[in-house]
Amino acid sequence: MLTGFDWDVIRRTAPYLFREGMTFTLTLTALAMTGGIVFGTLLAMMRLASYRALSATASAYVNVMRSTPLVLVIFWFYFLVPYIGQWITGASRPIQVGAFLSALVTFTLFEAAYFCEIMRAGIQSIPRGQAQAAQALGMNYWTAMGEIILPQAFRNMVPVLLTQTIILFQDTSLVYVISVTDFFGAASKVAQRDGRLVEMYLFAAAVYFVISLAASYWVRHLQHRIAIIR
């Protein structure tokens, strides 16, 4: 049954798939994770703030992002950002931001909503007494957050943050809708060009599967190593 397939196409195109495609995918994943966690943590602090205006703004943002399909957000950003840029800078023509930057901004903003919920749970998991002890020593809000609460919250949540990053890694394949050559986009291009759809899509699926599975095993291993002794 497998006689009609040309598996050699994988070997021939592997350098292109990995050097161009996978590099893009991993770069986008890493940068969007970093940006998403930073912005998500700020959102989480806003959500937990006692000022209504802050917490309402943050939760509105999170709700909008979480109830919008990612593909739509990618599309919207790709077509809207040039015009928003034009509007802000007052340029005569739409600002060209490039597909990579557009994708990076989109994923950062989108994933921040999910990272926000994770960090919020993390902050809430730290006993109230810790914040009180920090306050009693004269620390202000930012010092208490930066030195006491967030480091503990972050360490408690590392496994969940990384699991969300694995989902982000898979989601980056959606950038093919704006014709970017990520790993999936590269595989797709070869598949169309050489008419080897089954081979290439099976291979792409296998690669995503292996990387995600290996990463989640690593996360489980890490979980035991970084736990804070209490």
Place this chain on the structure above:
Amino acid sequence: MITISKVSKWYGTMQVLKNCSTEVAKGEVVVVCGPSGSGKSTLIKCVNGLEPFEEGTITVDGISVGDRKTNLPKLRARIGMVFQHFELFPHLSVMRNLSLAQVKVLGRDSKTADEKGRKLLERVGLTSHAEKFPGQLSGGQQQRVAIARALAMDPIAMLFDEPTSALDPEMINEVLDVMVALAKDGMTMIVVTHEMGFARKVANRVVFMDKGEIVEDAPTADFFGKPRSERAQMFLSKILQQ
């Protein structure tokens, strides 16, 4: 040094502090006791503004705690506090627990802060544990580190919120010994505790609270000798029977 005047506090419609007034002079040790839920911890947490209160005034060294214009972090840095559950920072070493606030709040350089920390560890008898993490210490050791952490800020007064209630019985004395030494050194202290032996030994005055009210506020000898209120008599007879 610490004046509490007609303080009342509500959680929603429930009043947890009723018109509480007392005073603590410099160098005085005041023990606050009473049945659980009587508002002792709440009152002591009002003194450094960890708990807000709706009515009355509290002044520490002439500064009003409840005043919106007061720089609370600055005031808190001058008042040491020890908690029932220690609240050491579990992700930092013992040494870092002692030096962090000195550096971040008081602006000391880390060498001075470490030196101060080491000196205080010696004072509470834990020099060899400087590089350990709080989770590796026993409860009694953790509480002694917590006392050292508060002292590292050179406080003008110390607040103790049931410092021995979460400890196993055999560890209570090592913590009380540190507190007795501190009292003898002339530290101004408010101590919420059920340890009547400690109260007898070092307290200048005992404040007895029940249902959010200060029922009795008397010199130690008077309180144990002839408590005036029935509620204090009941409490004492129960707690001294043990």
